[in-house]
Amino acid sequence: MPAPEPIPAHGQFGSDAPVNAMTVDVEDYFQVSAFEEQVGPGRWKDYPLRVRANTDRLLQLFSDSETKATFFMLGWVAEKEPGLVNDIVAGGHELASHGWSHRRVTTQRPDEFRADVRRTRAVLEDLGGVQVSGYRAASYSVSLDTLWALEVLADEGYRYSSSICPIRHDHYGIPGFPRFAFRLAANGILEVPVTTLAIGGRNVPCGGGGWFRLAPYAFTRWALRRINRVERQPAVFYLHPWEIDTGQPRVDGISGRARFRHYLNLGRTEPRLRQLLTDFRWDRMDRVFQPGEHETGEVRCA
Numbered sequence: 001m002p003a004p005e006p007i008p009a010h011g012q013f014g015s016d017a018p019v020n021a022m023t024v025d026v027e028d029y030f031q032v033s034a035f036e037e038q039v040g041p042g043r044w045k046d047y048p049l050r051v052r053a054n055t056d057r058l059l060q061l062f063s064d065s066e067t068k069a070t071f072f073m074l075g076w077v078a079e080k081e082p083g084l085v086n087d088i089v090a091g092g093h094e095l096a097s098h099g100w101s102h103r104r105v106t107t108q109r110p111d112e113f114r115a116d117v118r119r120t121r122a123v124l125e126d127l128g129g130v131q132v133s134g135y136r137a138a139s140y141s142v143s144l145d146t147l148w149a150l151e152v153l154a155d156e157g158y159r160y161s162s163s164i165c166p167i168r169h170d171h172y173g174i175p176g177f178p179r180f181a182f183r184l185a186a187n188g189i190l191e192v193p194v195t196t197l198a199i200g201g202r203n204v205p206c207g208g209g210g211w212f213r214l215a216p217y218a219f220t221r222w223a224l225r226r227i228n229r230v231e232r233q234p235a236v237f238y239l240h241p242w243e244i245d246t247g248q249p250r251v252d253g254i255s256g257r258a259r260f261r262h263y264l265n266l267g268r269t270e271p272r273l274r275q276l277l278t279d280f281r282w283d284r285m286d287r288v289f290q291p292g293e294h295e296t297g298e299v300r301c302a
């Protein structure tokens with residue numbers, strides 16, 4: 001079956017300084033996809049948790065700069081650290097779902113995926129006392145083969161997803177897909193891809209993760225300014241609590257490539273993030289994109 005044609009769901013912003021979306025994927029250092037062969041969920045109990053302290057540091061950074069953000073949280077983490085759910089909600093941030101145990105969508109059958117996103121949403125809503133409307137797949141793992149996931153999410157009450165990265169990468173990505181918000185059907189769920197910049201016919205990541213630690217900060221600032229001022233679009237930026245944690249225990253037995261990606265420039269994340277919070281305006285995903293206000297047609301840009 002051919003892939004459905006994406007329908008753009010974004011207008012152009014009038015202002016040259018649109019509000020961007022700041023997001024955090026709340027998982028611990030041993031739960032990342034790059035380590036999943038060495039440290040599966042069955043071994044997670046062997047590793048000391050650091051996610052609470054690291055996320056609290058991020059909450060303090062956001063508080064210092066009066067920033068509100070969206071926290072895509074693993075159900076597994078929420079169950080272990082219910083106090084962290086409270087800290088996020090009490091800070092005025094958006095609580096959203098990152099699935100239960102960081103399984104990529106590409107390894108799940110539709111019925112397993114449905115059970116996973118239903119359970120995670122129920123537990124987050126119960127612990128947080130707020131409605132959960134956003135979802136982000138582990139490792140941006142909604143691919144051409146798993147676009148059914150967007151229908152399941154809509155069915156389960158989610159109003160937006162941020163689960164696709166329109167680049168070519170060894171672990172994820174749909175290279176030809178839109179760089180900005182879209183739907184796959186007029187009434188379908190809103191998908192807001194993580195931000196990339198189109199350079200020379202290719203989409204280049206500039207919305208966070210390992211790229212934020214690898215590239216000089218000046219590149220991120222230049223790229224996001226271009227997206228805001230020339231393309232008149234909000235950016236979606238993401239990071240993980242473990243990316244500010246230089247003291248995290250090292251995981252043994254991983255490949256050189258995984259080690260490079262995970263441990264590179266960890267000490268640079270926090271100062272760069274402080275600068276990023278000063279240089280741009282930020283808010284929660286649900287307020288920047290307002291997925292519930294416009295079930296059809298264009299998203300109204302804040």
Ligand SMILES: [Zn+2]
Pocket residue numbers: 025027098102137138139
């Ligand atoms: Zn993740």
